[in-house]
Amino acid sequence: MAASGNLQGYAGSARLRPLELLPWVLAIATYFLAQGYLALASYVLIICLFALSLDLIVGYAGIVTLGHAAYFGFGAYVAGILAVHCSSDPLLGLVAACLASAVFGAATGALILRTQGLALIMLTLAMSSIVFEVANKWTGLTGGTDGLQGVPIAPILGSFSFDMFGRTAYLYCLAVLIVGWWLVRTIVYSPFGRALVGTRENAARMQAIGAPVYLRRLLAYTIAAALAGTAGALLTQTTQFVGLSVVGFELSGEILVILVLGGVGRIYGALVGPVVYIVARDYFAKQSPDYWYLGIGILLMLVVLFARGGILGLVDKAKARFS
């Protein structure tokens, strides 16, 4: 949908443009200027990574999923359970959660991606419901509805401990997000990324010119699951808590909304969406959560009806008008 318009816009050259550094300048400025809000800001960075992983499969590979929170939650629980039972080293937990989510993503994706259309959407929904039910009922391991509280976490590399102001947590999340962003950006500009766009636009034609469509999509799905799991692990480590809300259907829906709000299939939509959505939610939802959801529902319908490129699509339109 929205993504097809910017094939020239962003894919023209793989060289890093100065504007692409703007998010990171702003992120570092946030660290110095908004010290009281670093916990919220860390959460925004984590959701950015999660949205980025979703953009890879929804925006580029064209796989509509209603169950992406399953991988986020899977990574979150792996990191939490590992920290409680084995080692509280954060980097070890992060790598373990990333690999475990990749394996889980490859296994489930291998089944899910054999179908298409409604069956595919339903399989993602059923898969995430199964993960939710396991997390809900296997109380010995996951803590059930109480979740895992007070997950222990050691200092990063043995020297940077997590402080109560969230400074270390913020920089830690930022570093991981930058790595994730660079990875997704490299993938998108690579021949593999172009092939993904091809499968999104016309899978039959890609198959006809000899591209292994199923394997390409599976690889993208696996990478997305690994990134989502990594984001989940970050959430566990920075909040020292894992609850059922990380695997719920609501989160799968919400992350889609966030991505669409920012703009699908253009990488930076995944960085703009979470900032706008979470900051707005933090402000409005405190005053009236019901009006917040009403507003977000209406906004979503309006975006789909009139502004299919999301916020960044509107920016593009405005730029085209003034130049």
Add this chain to the structure above:
Amino acid sequence: METFIASVVSVAFHGLAYGMVLYAISVGLSITMGLMGFVNLAHGVFAMAGGYLVITAMAWLGLPWLPALILSCLAVAVASTMLERWLYARFYGASELEQVLFTMGLIFAAVALARLAYGPLPHAATLPPMLKGQIELAGRAFPTYRVFVIITSAVLVALLWIGLERTRWGAMVRAAVDNRGMAQSIGIHTSRLFTLTFAVGSGLAALGGALGSDLIPMTPTYPFEQLVYFLIVVSIGGTGTLRGPFVGALLIGVGDTACKYWLPEFGSFFIYAATFGILLWRPHGMLGRA
């Protein structure tokens, strides 16, 4: 042995009642998906609207239960035609992502409106005294209301099947499901047909939601929480048919009741696992056509 038989009968009975409610709600979803190829995640909104409107009609207009039920189904059917004409029709033939997002926006807005109007706690309509109490059948007692739910739904199902198999409208719907372009070119006014069918489906969903508010309690998050069940019924049965979701609804109704009765520690795990398996085995549903 006697207690085992009693529990089997009880599970079958309550599963049947649940399955019938699921069918009444989901059949409209199956038809609209088959007819318009539209992934309507917001179908549960109509069921919720039916349930809440009955309560409102009884409280505000002072209507007895049955007229309130009929009135609210008609109201939902009429409101849905407007929704279909003005909004849904824009998305026929659009990508799945757009349909999913649009209907999700509708759910968000409906959930918020329901919570603003009715508060977060579950509601139930006051039933007429005739439907309370129990009925003796073959030496066992059954709740009257659920017997009523099963019978009413069965009558509706029969009417719907007759309507679709024996009437001119039914023949046109079946023709449009099979091949929309062909149906259009031989002079069937498909967009009017869509609107009418959509209204019937939404009205049935409202009826199912209102009748079933005793089994599936009315809370503002209803469209979100029950969505998975409606979609499962439709997708494992097969879209665009009447029989598919019937089999799916009975399977899920009885299966879910049985799992919750005998294996409560697993919750809905087996239902989801079965859905996953069935969809892998037959992606178009058990009775669906490829």
